[in-house]
Amino acid sequence: MLFTENTSDEELVRQFADEANRESIFRIIMKRYGAKLYAHVRSFFVTHEEADDIVQNTFVKAWRSLPRFRAEASLYTWLYKISTNETLTFIRNRKNKATVSLDDDDQYLQLPSVETGTHRSGEYIAAKLKAAIEQLPEKQRIVFNMKYFEEMKYEEMSEILGTSVGALKASYHFAAKKIENYLEND
Amino acid sequence: MKLDDYKGKFNFNPPEGYFDTFADRVMERIAQEDKRKSASRGRILKLAAWITSAAAVILAGIFIFKEQQPAPVHENVTYEDYATYSLIESSSTYSLCDYFYDNSTAQEVTYSASEFADYGFRLTGDMIIEEY
Numbered sequence: 668m669l670f671t672e673n674t675s676d677e678e679l680v681r682q683f684a685d686e687a688n689r690e691s692i693f694r695i696i697m698k699r700y701g702a703k704l705y706a707h708v709r710s711f712f713v714t715h716e717e718a719d720d721i722v723q724n725t726f727v728k729a730w731r732s733l734p735r736f737r738a739e740a741s742l743y744t745w746l747y748k749i750s751t752n753e754t755l756t757f758i759r760n761r762k763n764k765a766t767v768s769l770d771d772d773d774q775y776l777q778l779p780s781v782e783t784g785t786h787r788s789g790e791y792i793a794a795k796l797k798a799a800i801e802q803l804p805e806k807q808r809i810v811f812n813m814k815y816f817e818e819m820k821y822e823e824m825s826e827i828l829g830t831s832v833g834a835l836k837a838s839y840h841f842a843a844k845k846i847e848n849y850l851e852n853d
Numbered sequence: 854m855k856l857d858d859y860k861g862k863f864n865f866n867p868p869e870g871y872f873d874t875f876a877d878r879v880m881e882r883i884a885q886e887d888k889r890k891s892a893s894r895g896r897i898l899k900l901a902a903w904i905t906s907a908a909a910v911i912l913a914g915i916f917i918f919k920e921q922q923p924a925p926v927h928e929n930v931t932y933e934d935y936a937t938y939s940l941i942e943s944s945s946t947y948s949l950c951d952y953f954y955d956n957s958t959a960q961e962v963t964y965s966a967s968e969f970a971d972y973g974f975r976l977t978g979d980m981i982i983e984e985y
Contacts, residue, residue, distance in 0.1 A: 690880060697876045702867075709865040719867070726879045727886065792859060815856075816863055847856050 670695055676742040683733050693733075697726055700743055704750045710816035711754045721757055725750040744827050751809065751827070799849040803842050810835055811842040 670679065670691055679692045704725060709718040728749050736745060800808060809828070813819045814835075821832045828835070 694876045694880075697879060698872070701872055701875055705867050705871075706865040709867070710863070715868060719871075722875075723879055723882060727883055730879075730883050793863070796859065815860060816865065818860075843856055850856070 672698070677738065680733065680736055680738060680742060693726075693730060696729070696742070696746075700746050701726075703743070704746060707747060707813075707817060708750050708754050710812045711758065717757065721750065721753045724753050728753070740826065744823075747827055755805065755809075795850060796846070799846040802849055803845060807838050807842040807845075810838040811846070814839045815843070 670682070670688065672695060674695065676696075679696060682688045683692050701722065705718060705722050708721045708725075709715070711718075725746065729746055732749075736742070740748075800811065803811060810824065813824050813827075814821075821835050824830075824835050825832050830838075
């Protein structure tokens, strides 16, 4: 059977059970969702190398778990969840490591530069925002990233995080307020 | 600095050409992990086979060693002990009781251990003499 970029997710998942098709199917899935997942992971303040590592981990795990995937959620939502978990695991491990070496930690905590259009440099804005976001609790940080950087709809976020839309709105509101306060007072 | 001023302005794109080789690198990584897992599974199986063989050899060794052991020799056994043992071994409870009854006086007698052994030996000796 020939699989193309137009083959539906459902069909790809169904045919993945056949070992002969696996690699070609998986290559289509990586091509379809790799960039979106990369952007999601990259928004968590990690450098390209770390984002690359996490996105690769995500797909390696997906390869191993896809035969057990039960289409309760969409394939993208499932992959997104894996990448979020991988990112959080990485951040937690990095925090533990940072207690040993603060110098190493610095390189992980950089946002990419931003087009400011003001007298302030992109690096300056990115560094300030990064420091502000790091003050947030883990859950608020995830919600903030998904909404602010990825501009995701609350309904989508609700499906991925398993939290009500109302709770997500409140969470984003508190997170944004905290960041604004941080930026104003600094 | 207003938060909304920078919304959607961050660039999270990967370096150019990143996705050209991405799928190949992931597949390569999966293949390497599979190879490593398979090698480590092979090592575990080898180790299990080695442990099983070693246990079998040890058990066989213990069995053979026990089989080759001579019957225990009791060097400090006295003639008296032996006679007592022989008497008890060759007598049923009923016949042993008979020996405690002296026919000449029609009374029960009490023997010390050595007397009892000696009596047993003499009795056996008499029986042998009688046979000849």
